[in-house]
Amino acid sequence: MELRHLRYFVAVAEELHFGRAAERSFVAQPTLSQQIQAFEDEVGARLFDRSRRGVALTDVGAVLLPHARRVLDEAARAEAAVRAAAEGRAGTLRVGYEAAVMRDGLAGAIRDFRGEVPGATLDLWETGSRAQADAVREGRADVGLVLLPVDERDLAVRRLGEAPTVVVLPADHRLAGRETVALAELADEPQVAWARDPAPEVYDAYLRASRAAGVEPRVVQEVRHVESLLGLVAAGVGIGTVHQARVQPGYPGVAYARLVEPELTIATGVVWRRDDASPLLARFLRAVVGDESA
Numbered sequence: 070m071e072l073r074h075l076r077y078f079v080a081v082a083e084e085l086h087f088g089r090a091a092e093r094s095f096v097a098q099p100t101l102s103q104q105i106q107a108f109e110d111e112v113g114a115r116l117f118d119r120s121r122r123g124v125a126l127t128d129v130g131a132v133l134l135p136h137a138r139r140v141l142d143e144a145a146r147a148e149a150a151v152r153a154a155a156e157g158r159a160g161t162l163r164v165g166y167e168a169a170v171m172r173d174g175l176a177g178a179i180r181d182f183r184g185e186v187p188g189a190t191l192d193l194w195e196t197g198s199r200a201q202a203d204a205v206r207e208g209r210a211d212v213g214l215v216l217l218p219v220d221e222r223d224l225a226v227r228r229l230g231e232a233p234t235v236v237v238l239p240a241d242h243r244l245a246g247r248e249t250v251a252l253a254e255l256a257d258e259p260q261v262a263w264a265r266d267p268a269p270e271v272y273d274a275y276l277r278a279s280r281a282a283g284v285e286p287r288v289v290q291e292v293r294h295v296e297s298l299l300g301l302v303a304a305g306v307g308i309g310t311v312h313q314a315r316v317q318p319g320y321p322g323v324a325y326a327r328l329v330e331p332e333l334t335i336a337t338g339v340v341w342r343r344d345d346a347s348p349l350l351a352r353f354l355r356a357v358v359g360d361e362s363a
Contacts, residue, residue: 072144074108075137077101078116082134085124157348159188164353165201166193166214167268168295170337172314174229175214175357182356189349197267197293205340211350214357216312217336218270224340227358232313234275234333237302238324245324252282252330259289259307261298271335275310278333299323 080090081101091098109116116130126134154160166175179191194201194210199220201213206223217228236255238245244254265272279286289307292298295317298309303322312335316325339357341350 070108070111072141074104074111075141077104078108078130079134079137079141081105081117081124082126082130082137085126087124155348157186157350157352159186160347160349161190161192162212162347162349162353163192163210164194164212164214165196165204165210167198167201167216167337168195169216169312169314169335170214170229171195178357178359182353185356186349186352189352198271199267199269202340205342208342211345211347212339212341212353214337214339216268216271217338219268219338219340220270221340223343225343227339227354229337229339229357231334231336234310234328234335235313235316236326236328237299237309237311238326239302239305239308240322240324241305242308242324244326247326249329250326252279252284252328252333255279255286255308256284257287260286261290261292261301261307261309262286262288263298263310264291264293267293275333278331282330 077094080094081087084090087098087102091101094101114129115127118125118127150159198215201215202219202224204210205213236250244250263272290301295311295315299320302309
């Protein structure tokens with residue numbers, strides 16, 4: 070049973086006239102008659118009564134008509150869905166992100182993308198930068214919003230921006246109230262540090278800078294979430310550092326100062342597979358990057 074046979078059948082059933090149905094179907098009348106006859110042979114039943122008085126549906130044809138309409142409607146919807154996906158107007162995009170990137174502009178990009186492509190679904194996944202890069206590389210995610218640098222093997226990388234590293238201090242700390250704190254001033258300070266595995270390159274950059282400044286970080290606690298870091302600093306467990314986007318003004322019991330000498334910046338970026346030509350991905354990248362070159 071072919072869709073064209075169903076289209077011809079519905080046209081004749083609705084027009085009850087082979088000539089008008091042929092015009093509607095953009096075929097010659099003899100061709101339409103032959104196709105209807107072939108369809109009747111295929112289903113093994115007469116679908117129309119033909120007489121000098123006109124054309125009428127048989128009982129079998131009346132049973133088939135609503136089913137034929139539903140099949141054609143579903144086929145039209147399927148065709149529209151495929152076309153929308155091919156044009157990047159529908160489908161599912163698997164997006165990994167770092168919380169700092171969400172606070173640093175990703176929320177606005179998601180809003181813009183959803184407004185431009187309402188037929189698309191975003192499957193969002195909050196996780197570390199290394200896990201995102203691995204997932205994108207292995208095809209388990211389509212795009213990642215990460216802290217840079219990351220392992221770039223097989224990936225395209227676009228830098229989005231950068232922000233300074235901020236020191237988080239207990240409110241009663243000797244350095245609280247300062248606008249800036251030199252890295253060397255953190256010598257011997259107990260530190261609440263980020264776990265290395267979510268963003269090892271960022272972790273290692275901080276460690277190298279500390280050692281270059283003569284500081285060997287004395288880590289007393291590792292954390293994975295900013296709420297844990299702020300809470301432990303407020304409790305006096307140690308000092309910490311965060312990306313500027315993770316600063317929460319007014320958080321009780323902590324003070325902030327920009328890290329200097331050296332000033333350590335943390336870059337954010339977007340990563341995707343180099344060979345991924347998905348139109349939906351291209352639309353998302355334009356929303357994130359903000360230009361047509363992504």
